[in-house]
Amino acid sequence: MRKGRTVWCWLLLWAVGVAAQEEGRDYLVLEDFSSTPVGQLPKGWDWRDKDEDKPKPYRVEGAEGRRYLAARDTGSSVILGKKVQWNPLEYPILTWCWRVNALPPGGDERFDSTNDSAAGLYMIYTTTWLAVPRQIKYVWSSTLEEGSSGRRNKVARPFFVVMESGDENLGRWTFEQVDLVADHRRFYEKNPPERTMGLAILTDANSTRSYAEAYYAGLRVWTREAQERGMIADYCNCYADDGAGQTNAPATQALPRAGK
Helix, strand or coil, X not given: CHHHHHXXXXXXXXXHHHHHHHHCCCEEEEECCXXXXXXXXXXXXXXXXXXXXXXXXXXXXXXXXXXXEEEEXXXXXXXXEEECCCXXXXXXXXXXXXXXXXXXXXXXXXXXXXXXXXXXXXXXXXXXXXXXXXXXXXXXXXXXXXXXXXXXXXXXXXXXXXXXXXCCCCCCCEEEEEEHHHHHHHHHXXXXXXXXXXXXXXXXXXXXXXXXXXXXXXXXXXXXXXXXXXXXXXXXXXXXXXXXXXXXXXXXXXXXXXXX
16 A cells, blocks of 8 residues: 555656646745755755855655655754746745644744744745844744744744644654745735745754754655646645655764755
8 A cells, every 4th residue: 555655746746846846827836855865965955155164954855756855953053045937927836745743842933042943844935134134034933822923023033923832743754835926025025036035954953952853854845837737735634655754863863965
């Protein structure tokens, strides 16, 4: 039974990628981690200069055709970023899969002293003339209510939107979908630019001095027409049998880079 499901999921994920690349419509696959060998940092992703000497709590895991990024943080708080450019006015619907196995206790994104998220995905649009990023962060929060949003009262801090809260879906792959144009209008009161800057991922537990564990997979953008035709479906169950259910020892050792 599992073998049949594995083949079906592989075909589903492969077909989505082909549609994006060959037809140039409906889907764009932003990241599926398929180009990175298991056990390495993801190819094409990098970190800030100030994080160069920190342990990188990320590695690619999973079976062939169903790779995902594992994040296990004990306080490194390293943001991984990738330059990904597309027109969000043409592909405004962002979807992804993530799974959280361990929440940082008391994490609350509103305050510096508790600003830890088990999982966070940044959508980075552009920068101001002062080089401050215009960005929105989608989070799995330990304590804040699902659907809530906010921003810390400091310069250059992103707006955040709580997609999942607490332990209700802990240990489960969860499908997320957001409207980039609607969210950009909500927080910046105008349409997003016609070309994005990139994405970033952060699982952190440094503020609460605790532990956080999460997994990320299947980052894609879709056209408005694909949404209206009902083409967007939950594909996250395809990752359910790939071992992300076990909480592992924190990954603090240096890992090889797969390339930039």
